[in-house]
Amino acid sequence: MTESNYDEIMQLLCDRLSSLTNSDTQITPETNMISQLSIDSIKLLNLIMEIEDTFDVSIPINALTDIHTVRELADLVHKIKSAS
Amino acid sequence: MNLLEKLDAAAAARKSLLPNGVGAFGIPIEEVYSATEARIGDRRVLLFGTNNYLGLTFAPECIRAAHEAIDKEGTGTTGSRMANGSYFGHRALEREFADFYQCSSGIVFTTGYQANLGTISGLVGPGDTVLIDGDSHASIYDGCILSGADIIRFKHNDMVDMEKRLRRLGDRVETTLIIAEGIYSMLGDQAPLAEIVKLKNAYNCILLLDEAHSLGVLGETGQGLVEKTGLLKEVDFITGTFSKSLCSIGGFCVSNHPQLEQLRYISHPYIFTASPSPATIASTRAALVLLSKGSDLRKQLWSNCTQLYSQLEETGYLLGPDPGPVISAILDTPQQALQLWQSLLEHNIYVNLILPPAAPEGKSLVRCSVNAAHTTEQIKYVGDTFSKLYNMI
């Protein structure tokens, strides 16, 4: 998968997260989704479903245990998409 | 933040939702008078927030059986099913559950929560997949996490969404377990079992159905959604609880797959906990007899459900899609739900308050549950009070 696909994933995540959060925090790859954006667990799970549909992949929600920042989530999606 | 400060932060978040020390969660019930009435503080309240669907909490047959079991076998087994905790009653109840569902095997667990934990973590493991409804009960989520399998959610009761996710799994469907519930505990709606079964067969997966809220409620003999839909033989594993229509505590899994028996040797939630007490098993056995012969109770229950559901619907409340013993008024904000819940309590009516994220889609719920012992007058009083309070929210 190419660099532009990675950027596309990152862009999509930033857009969706900014519509889900009530916080004014500027979203960057290093933003922590739970502590800085206060995205609750259910919102995050629903976001995963959306990402699965956008990129036509399966993302197991247990893979999220180690994911805190936007970059970590983008890496995970990118890895799964590249392997599929 | 250290560990204790994290708990303080969580407590502060909860207090901000529930001002003035309102004790909506874990409200103390001081005295229980019957299946429909109790005392909270100095109020005698109507109980419309229990899971006592057939109203059997004081059934004389169950109370007598529990008394006799305590006298004969003592208060507890003090051990695991694997060691000294498998009494005659445990094995008999397993046989009775298997017969009730016309299945070859049955296993009894110490709670319904553990029935899901133990069954799911016994059936799947790392490298396998569980495909679960997005609104699944916490015991299903926790069972999946304990198993180490990959967890994929589909949109609640959405079969197009479920098929999409099955298709994406490719060859992995061979080791995929699909999980759904007979009646969902928050909105009271039922799973589209016929369509789930069609997909399960098309993709050749295994299906587990949790009949926790539908046992005793759906079907001629009360088996649940499997009986109502005539699909008993199509469901691979059925789990359920004793804590709702059977009015005790415990859980079960039944199946026609002989491999179910293997769970007794590998399932930690089955092995590493004490078995249900003799009184619990005895009252459950008596309650299962009443439940299976309880078509009159079910008739009464459904007439009660329809009465309350229609009145709330006519008043204008937004409700779950299927009428049934769980009737939830869906509200936009936690404040509206809290206000309605509190006013109902001031009118001596106890119901459940459900706030996000426990309620689906960020909504808040005032959840009522109806039982077969409620009288027409009690239901009318509750319906009238909801109507009176409608404009307040």
Ligand SMILES: Cc1ncc(COP(=O)(O)O)c(C=O)c1O
């Ligand atoms: C759908 C569902 N499954 C399982 C359980 C767990 O049952 P128990 O109360 O026996 O632990 C419940 C009850 O809370 C439930 O609602």
